[in-house]
Amino acid sequence: MKKDTIRPELRRAVLKAPRLPFALRPLLGFSRFIFNIATKKKPVAGVYLDCVTYQGVEIRIFTPGNVSCDGAIIWFHGGGHIAGRPNQLDKTASQTARRLGVKIIVPQYRLAPEYPFPADLDDAYTAWQWLLQNASDLNIDSNRIAIVGNSAGGGLAAALAQKIYDIGSQQPAAQVLFYPMLDDRTAANKQLDADNHFLWNNKANRVAWNAYLAPNQCGANALPDYAAPARRQNLNGLPKTWIGVGSIDLFYDECVEYAARLKAQQVDCELFTVEGAPHVFEVLAPEERVTQNFVTSATNFLFTVLSESGEAIDSHAPVAQSLCN
Structure with a gap:
C-alpha cells in the first residue's frame, strides 16, 4: 500500500510507527513482547x-472523581487475539471515564495460541456476569451498560453481544466497535496480501486467525458460533451499534458489510468512516482534528445511549462532563 493513500495529517505518524513481525509465526513471542511494552499506557489524573x-479473570475498574451516572462501560483491548493487555487501555479508558463521568470496566482475557477460542469469550462473559452481579454494589444500573472494544477486542465485544442475546439474560444497552476484527474470511483471502496494509496486514491477520481458531481453520466452511462474529446470519435483536473504521484499514470492508447487515436487520447502527485512515490511527495521531472527530463520534454515541438527556458532547469541551442530569 502506497504512502500517499494515507491522509496527509496522519502520514508522518503512521509511517513512523514500527511494523512488528506478527506475520512470522516463529516470532510471535517477540512481537507480543514488544507490542505489550509499546502499548502500555498510564491512567490520567482524577480517575x-x-x-x-x-x-x-482480572478486572480493572476505572472510577472518575466526577462520577455522575449509574451506567457503565465494559471495554476490551486489541492485539489480534494473540497480544495485548488491559493496561494498554489505561489512558483511553480513564480519559473516557473522566469525560463522561461513568465507570469503565476493562477485563483481562486469555490469548491465543496458548488459549484459542473460546477462552477469550469465556473470560469476557465471566467479566460480564461479574459486572451484573456487582452492579448494585458499584451503583451501576445494569440496564445501562455498553460493550466497547478495539480491533480484536471489537470482535470480542461483538461476539459477546451475540452470546448474551442468545442466552437471553440482561442485555447491553449498546456496542461500540472500533475497527473490529470480525471475519476470518478476510484473512483467508490471499489476494489481500499484496496490499500490505499499514500496521496490520493480511499475512499477520492470517497468522492471528489461525492461532485463534486452530491451524488452517481460517476460512473453513464452518466455525463454532461466535468465533467470527461476521459469520452470524441472524443479527436481529442485537444492541444499538456504533462502528468506526478507516478506509485503508484491512478491516474496512468487513466492518462496512457488518454495519450494512445490522441495519438491514433493523438494528440501529451508526457507521463512522475516515477517508485515508489506517488501523489504530487514533492512537498514532491523537491530536489531529480527524482523530478528535472520530473519538467524539463514539463518545457522543455512548453519551446518547447511556444518558437521559441525549445531548451531544462538543469535541473541544472540557474533559469533565456529566453524563446524567
Whole structure:
C-alpha cells in the first residue's frame, strides 16, 4: 500500500510507527513482547483505578472523581487475539471515564495460541456476569451498560453481544466497535496480501486467525458460533451499534458489510468512516482534528445511549462532563 493513500495529517505518524513481525509465526513471542511494552499506557489524573479478580479473570475498574451516572462501560483491548493487555487501555479508558463521568470496566482475557477460542469469550462473559452481579454494589444500573472494544477486542465485544442475546439474560444497552476484527474470511483471502496494509496486514491477520481458531481453520466452511462474529446470519435483536473504521484499514470492508447487515436487520447502527485512515490511527495521531472527530463520534454515541438527556458532547469541551442530569 502506497504512502500517499494515507491522509496527509496522519502520514508522518503512521509511517513512523514500527511494523512488528506478527506475520512470522516463529516470532510471535517477540512481537507480543514488544507490542505489550509499546502499548502500555498510564491512567490520567482524577480517575481511581481498582483491580479485582473473579473466577481467574482480572478486572480493572476505572472510577472518575466526577462520577455522575449509574451506567457503565465494559471495554476490551486489541492485539489480534494473540497480544495485548488491559493496561494498554489505561489512558483511553480513564480519559473516557473522566469525560463522561461513568465507570469503565476493562477485563483481562486469555490469548491465543496458548488459549484459542473460546477462552477469550469465556473470560469476557465471566467479566460480564461479574459486572451484573456487582452492579448494585458499584451503583451501576445494569440496564445501562455498553460493550466497547478495539480491533480484536471489537470482535470480542461483538461476539459477546451475540452470546448474551442468545442466552437471553440482561442485555447491553449498546456496542461500540472500533475497527473490529470480525471475519476470518478476510484473512483467508490471499489476494489481500499484496496490499500490505499499514500496521496490520493480511499475512499477520492470517497468522492471528489461525492461532485463534486452530491451524488452517481460517476460512473453513464452518466455525463454532461466535468465533467470527461476521459469520452470524441472524443479527436481529442485537444492541444499538456504533462502528468506526478507516478506509485503508484491512478491516474496512468487513466492518462496512457488518454495519450494512445490522441495519438491514433493523438494528440501529451508526457507521463512522475516515477517508485515508489506517488501523489504530487514533492512537498514532491523537491530536489531529480527524482523530478528535472520530473519538467524539463514539463518545457522543455512548453519551446518547447511556444518558437521559441525549445531548451531544462538543469535541473541544472540557474533559469533565456529566453524563446524567
